Amino acid sequence: MAERTALMAVYDKTGAVELARGLREVGYDVVSTGGTARALRRARVRTAEVADLTGFPEILGGRVKTLHPYVFGGILARATPAHRRALKRLKIRPIDLVAVNLYPFEEAARRRGAAEAEVLEEIDVGGVALLRAAAKNYERLVVLSSPSQYADALARLREGFNELSWRRELAQAAFATTARYDVAITNYFGESKPRRKHFGDHMLLYYEKVLDTAYGENPHQRAAVYGGGASALRQLAGPPPSYNNFLDLSAAISLANELEGPACAVVKHGGPCGVAVASKLAEAFDRAWAADPLSAYGGVVAFNGPVDAAAAAATMAKGIYFHAVAAPSFASGVVDYLRTAKKWTDRLRIFAGKLARPEVDYRSVGGYVLAQEADRRPAARDRWEQLAGRKVEAVVMEDLRFAWTVAKYARSNAVVLAKELATLAIGAGSVNRLWPTQDAVRRAGEAARGAVAASDGFFPMGDAPEELCRAGVLAIVQPAGSKADELVVELARKYDVALFFAERRHFRH
Numbered sequence: 001m002a003e004r005t006a007l008m009a010v011y012d013k014t015g016a017v018e019l020a021r022g023l024r025e026v027g028y029d030v031v032s033t034g035g036t037a038r039a040l041r042r043a044r045v046r047t048a049e050v051a052d053l054t055g056f057p058e059i060l061g062g063r064v065k066t067l068h069p070y071v072f073g074g075i076l077a078r079a080t081p082a083h084r085r086a087l088k089r090l091k092i093r094p095i096d097l098v099a100v101n102l103y104p105f106e107e108a109a110r111r112r113g114a115a116e117a118e119v120l121e122e123i124d125v126g127g128v129a130l131l132r133a134a135a136k137n138y139e140r141l142v143v144l145s146s147p148s149q150y151a152d153a154l155a156r157l158r159e160g161f162n163e164l165s166w167r168r169e170l171a172q173a174a175f176a177t178t179a180r181y182d183v184a185i186t187n188y189f190g191e192s193k194p195r196r197k198h199f200g201d202h203m204l205l206y207y208e209k210v211l212d213t214a215y216g217e218n219p220h221q222r223a224a225v226y227g228g229g230a231s232a233l234r235q236l237a238g239p240p241p242s243y244n245n246f247l248d249l250s251a252a253i254s255l256a257n258e259l260e261g262p263a264c265a266v267v268k269h270g271g272p273c274g275v276a277v278a279s280k281l282a283e284a285f286d287r288a289w290a291a292d293p294l295s296a297y298g299g300v301v302a303f304n305g306p307v308d309a310a311a312a313a314a315t316m317a318k319g320i321y322f323h324a325v326a327a328p329s330f331a332s333g334v335v336d337y338l339r340t341a342k343k344w345t346d347r348l349r350i351f352a353g354k355l356a357r358p359e360v361d362y363r364s365v366g367g368y369v370l371a372q373e374a375d376r377r378p379a380a381r382d383r384w385e386q387l388a389g390r391k392v393e394a395v396v397m398e399d400l401r402f403a404w405t406v407a408k409y410a411r412s413n414a415v416v417l418a419k420e421l422a423t424l425a426i427g428a429g430s431v432n433r434l435w436p437t438q439d440a441v442r443r444a445g446e447a448a449r450g451a452v453a454a455s456d457g458f459f460p461m462g463d464a465p466e467e468l469c470r471a472g473v474l475a476i477v478q479p480a481g482s483k484a485d486e487l488v489v490e491l492a493r494k495y496d497v498a499l500f501f502a503e504r505r506h507f508r509h
Contacts, residue, residue, distance in 0.1 A: 004027055005030075005097075007098050009126070011035075013039050017040060030047045031047065032047045033050050033065045050071065053093065100134075131174045131177060132175070135175050142162065146177070183204040187204060210224075215242065217244060237338070252266070252326065253326050255272060259405060260277070263305075266289060273295035275422070282313070287422040291425070292443075304327075306329045307331065316338070328352065329352050380405050386499065389496055390498055396474055399421060403416045403453065404477050410428040410429075412509060413432060415464070424448065426440060427439040427440035433460065434463050453476045457478070458478055
């Protein structure tokens, strides 16, 4: 018998044969559970079964395999004289390495139409216990919780690099594995209760680090980006995005992908400064940039379609610096062009793919976490009721739907002026609704005449809508619900402006 013993119980057999073979080469006896043992023997790797160690067979169709004092005593025993004497007296063999991965509960829970009995069978009990026990005793044991760790582990063991710090890192990874597993199980049970999906008595979240950012909102703040595995956004070029870059990317990508037709959104400091839809992406960019060229500098550009050479050239033609460009994909050669077109483009971050659309939004506030259903329904699908004014043409309605969508992504209080599927001016992020209205009207100038306006919240007084009416807008859309609704209706009638009340608001605080 070898001096050291390894226990393997793996559902995912990836790399298991190579691991077992390598462990035997460096002096481990290998003990494995039923399915793992069969896979190793088929590959002609010598292994004992857990039943050989415990003298007790697997029972209940494999539900109980490793839950035995001869297994857990061998794992949990510390390297102390008292524990050594206890193992010797009870004839328990120390276990020095544990390699376990778990039943695929998360996949079973996501399986459409899966009966609860099927899902419950995929809850691993023994495997979780093995990982936790081995991780707890990392000072003596090596614990492997993923096939991705096998190659490095074998290389270290062959060279004799079995440092305590490494074993501690493996223990942390094992506890992270069981934590994620427990989160998935807890959320499954919570979501099965009517009316309590996502908003039960407990909220458990699990995210893995995607990247470290240079800093947070300010240079003195550390920050990182964590993901839940649902997003498919890939960085193709440039340095890692900053915390603020990622906030802007999120807003720009989400807005661009909510628009119909080739669209471009330019976002700065979390809000849109120019947005447009056109027949081609290059034109969409030109019109989005023209809406606010001053603010576009240092912003983020997002397209909702594959970026071709023309769109890339249009983006670079303005000669101003953008932090990032994002699109679902890029034509051949376009990424290389963007990286070299200007002297500063080696710092341009380029992203391909889309962001996931989560069901719940979370925000931390002074030790609390706010959770709400995400505002996922496209704003353009909202139902409206016309309360005043002329009957408008289809093109005006398209502009209204466009402006309403842009307003959803602007910080409240937000007022958007648009014409021909492009923003003219966006007033946003103010503590009242009059100032952003005045700002948008001022910056749009004479172009406001014949444009449309969207307000993300209702008008609490008549001052802001009268500003829009005097500027010559053709139509206004706003949510209903203010005590001033009747006053706004009367103003629209007075100026013969088409006024629509939306069934819902899209307030972005």
